[in-house]
Amino acid sequence: MKILSNVTALAAVVTLAWSSPAHAATRPPRVPGTLEVEAGNRPFLIGHAIGSQNYICLPSGGGFAWTLFGPQATLFNDDEDQIITHFLSANPDEAGLPRATWQHSRDTSAVWAMMTAQSADPNYVAPGAIPWFLLKVVGRDEGPDGGRRLTPTTFIQRVNTAGGVAPATGCAVPADIGKKALVPYAADYVFYRGFNASSDLE
Helix, strand or coil: CHHHHHHHHHHHHHHHHHCCCCCCCCCCCCCCHHHCCCCCEEEEEEEEEEEEEEEEEEEECCEEEEEEEEEEEEEECCCCCEEEEEEEEEEHHHCCEEEEEEEECCCCCEEEEEEEEEECCCCCCCCCECCEEEEEEEEEECCCCCCCCCCCEEEEEEEEEEEECCCCCCCCCHHHCCCEEEEEEEEEEEEEEECCCCCCCC
């Protein structure tokens, strides 16, 4: 029954996210001012993500709390072709510090990014959805054959989110420590690069 419930929830998330207005890859999405990308950068790729936000129950202060330990998602283009995998991994440019990672599905080029701003503004973010993010790339790696579809990326926006919020229950007593919750979510990720940067996508 729990598996069926999770599948149903994910289906609802997918329906909400994919019914959101699509943004052309050459046009920045409408976002709160704090999430705007600095001048000199332009969007070059958008991916529609379907996956889960993953939480673990840990001690927190004098109690217990669900703690995010990373996303796991697949990004698709407008033709519903898989283009990128999103997960948590060690950033080689920061001595292995764990960072959110995006790896291209064809040439395995990858970027790592840190969140620099977030917004839960109800004028943009749907009820019950995780916040929108602005992320700055802090690591990049070409694929084994020199692939660089993602390496020009400078910033990433997470927008049009649905679901993904930590559970409200299930993490309250010592016996709950170590429990995990994989919460379905969807989002659009918009990838930016410098105006003068080139990419194998073009």
